[in-house]
Amino acid sequence: MTSSTPQTFVLAGGCFWCLDAVYRRVRGVQGVRSVYTGGHTDHPDYESVCSGTTGHAEAVEVTFDPSVVPADVILDLFFTGHDPTTLNRQGYDVGTQYRSAMFPADDEQRHLFEAAISRAQTLFDDPVVTTIEPLGPVYEAEDFHQDFYGNQPFNGYCQVIINPKLAKVRQHYAVWLND
Numbered sequence: 619m620t621s622s623t624p625q626t627f628v629l630a631g632g633c634f635w636c637l638d639a640v641y642r643r644v645r646g647v648q649g650v651r652s653v654y655t656g657g658h659t660d661h662p663d664y665e666s667v668c669s670g671t672t673g674h675a676e677a678v679e680v681t682f683d684p685s686v687v688p689a690d691v692i693l694d695l696f697f698t699g700h701d702p703t704t705l706n707r708q709g710y711d712v713g714t715q716y717r718s719a720m721f722p723a724d725d726e727q728r729h730l731f732e733a734a735i736s737r738a739q740t741l742f743d744d745p746v747v748t749t750i751e752p753l754g755p756v757y758e759a760e761d762f763h764q765d766f767y768g769n770q771p772f773n774g775y776c777q778v779i780i781n782p783k784l785a786k787v788r789q790h791y792a793v794w795l796n797d
Contacts, residue, residue: 621684621685622683622684622685623684624648624681624682624683625681625682625683625684625689626679626680626681626682626723627679627680627682627689627692627693627696627720627727628653628655628677628678628679628680628720628721628723628753628756629677629678629680629696629719629720629721630655630656630675630676630677630678630716630717630718630719630720630721631696631699631700631702631708631718631719631748632676632700632701632707632708632709632711632716632718633676633708633711633716633775633779634652634653634676634677634678634759634763635652635763635766635767635775635776635780636699636700636708636779636780636783637677637678637680637696637699637700638650638652638678638763638764638765638766638767639766639767639768639776639780639783639784640695640698640699640783640784640787641678641680641692641695642765642767642768643784643787643795643796643797644682644687644691644692644695644791644794644795644796645686645687645794645795645796646682646683646684646685646686646687646794647680647681647682647687647692648681648682648683649679649680649681650678650679650680650681650765651678651679651758651759651764652676652677652678652758652759652763652764652766653677653678653679653756653757653758653759654667654672654674654675654676654677654756654757654759655674655675655677655721655753655754655755655756655757656673656674656675656677656719656721656751656754657672657673657674657675657754658672658673659672659673659674660755661757662674662757663760664759664760664763667715668713668715670713670714670715672715673714674715674757675714675715675716675717675719676715676716676759677719677721677756679756680692687794689730690730690733690734690737691791691794693730693731693734694734694737694738694791695787695791695794696720696734697734697737697738697741697746697748698783698786698787698790698791699783699787700718700783701718702718702735702738702742702746702747702748703742703744703745703746703747704718704747705717705747709779717749718746718747718748718749719748719749719750719751720734720735720748720749720750720751721750721751721752721753721754721756722750722753723753728750731750732750735748735750767780
């Protein structure tokens with residue numbers, strides 16, 4: 619995936635506000651949407667997903683130009699932007715809707731995702747529990763959730779949860795960031 623044809627990955631790693639904030643700062647990222655996917659209900663909303671009964675995960679849909687930022691960097695950022703060793707949990711957010719999962723659109727993406735999980739495993743003492751799940755329908759989350767960090771940077775969740783993740787990303791990936 620080194621052409622300039624835009625590529626899109628769908629990735630779940632806890633609250634979508636966190637990964638949304640990470641990817642919006644990456645050079646070559648053309649779009650980020652907070653979405654719901656991986657479940658068994660049509661047209662879920664935040665309340666139903668948070669109930670844990672829909673099977674959907676909070677996820678981000680990231681569209682990027684691989685001639686500017688390689689797919690491997692996008693995927694390595696995914697493993698930096700959340701803890702892939704905790705099953706169905708990111709910090710205080712608990713439930714399958716906060717699982718670590720990757721949703722490949724095709725076999726090429728599946729292979730990229732498998733390789734990324736293998737790379738990530740070398741960085742953690744505990745097993746990486748990220749799953750690779752079939753990509754089904756993707757439902758855009760409510761407007762309130764889009765670019766949450768950009769719209770509410772002084773929100774308590776942003777200050778306590780997202781800022782440390784962004785600091786970690788800046789420490790390891792500054793060359794790939796816009797800010």
